[in-house]
Amino acid sequence: MATTRTATTQWKGALLDGSGTVSLDTSGVGRFDVSWPSRAEQANGKTSPEELIAAAHSACFSMALSHGLAQAGTPPQTVETKADVTFQPGEGITGIVLSVRAQVPGLSAEEFRTAAENAKANCPVSKALAGTTITLDAELVG
Numbered sequence: 001m002a003t004t005r006t007a008t009t010q011w012k013g014a015l016l017d018g019s020g021t022v023s024l025d026t027s028g029v030g031r032f033d034v035s036w037p038s039r040a041e042q043a044n045g046k047t048s049p050e051e052l053i054a055a056a057h058s059a060c061f062s063m064a065l066s067h068g069l070a071q072a073g074t075p076p077q078t079v080e081t082k083a084d085v086t087f088q089p090g091e092g093i094t095g096i097v098l099s100v101r102a103q104v105p106g107l108s109a110e111e112f113r114t115a116a117e118n119a120k121a122n123c124p125v126s127k128a129l130a131g132t133t134i135t136l137d138a139e140l141v142g
Contacts, residue, residue, distance in 0.1 A: 007052075009034065022047065040089045050085040050093060057125045058083040061098055064123035068115050069104055077103040077142075095133045103142040112140045 004026075011020035019035040038046035058081040069076050084097040100116055107115075116138035120126055126134055 019046075022052070039087060048087070050087045053093070053125075053129070054083040054085040054096075057085070057096060057098065057123075057129065060123040060125035061100070061119055065100065065102070065116055065119035068119055068122075069102075069107070072115065074104055074107045074111075077105065093129075093132050095135065096129065097135050097137065099137040101139050101141045104140060107140065109140055113138050 006025040007022055008025055009020050009022045012018055016036050019033065021031050022034050023031045033046040034048060035046050038044060039048035039050065043051070061083070062079045062081045065081070066076055066079050079100065079102040081098060081100045084099070085093060086095045086097075088094045098120060102112065104112060116136055120134060120136050
């Protein structure tokens with residue numbers, strides 16, 4: 001069954017001196033302030049489209065990796081993924097780096113790297129972001 005998730009942004013003013021609020025409507029878990037300076041300079045307590053993409057990508061990748069490992073008979077104890085989304089004003093998103101650290105008993109570093117590359121290639125958010133370069137740093141811990 002397909003699902004649809006909704007977020008809404010209310011924006012006031014022009015790009016450079018305006019500001020807005022992003023609400024996560026489906027879950028209702030929060031409203032977040034957004035502005036051009038929070039996107040192109042310092043966050044200063046506000047979010048940006050790139051931070052929201054990073055959150056979505058790290059969550060999706062972690063879920064895809066966990067699922068793939070479990071299907072292969074080596075479920076992870078823990079998976080921690082950080083996504084760094086780089087934004088260059090005038091160019092847009094110039095790259096994404098996924099850094100994953102996981103505890104997976106009984107798995108070699110090479111097998112883990114293969115599973116992580118598969119998750120990167122197949123997580124729905126990675127597929128949606130295929131227009132940018134996505135790199136992966138994967139390491140077994142513990």
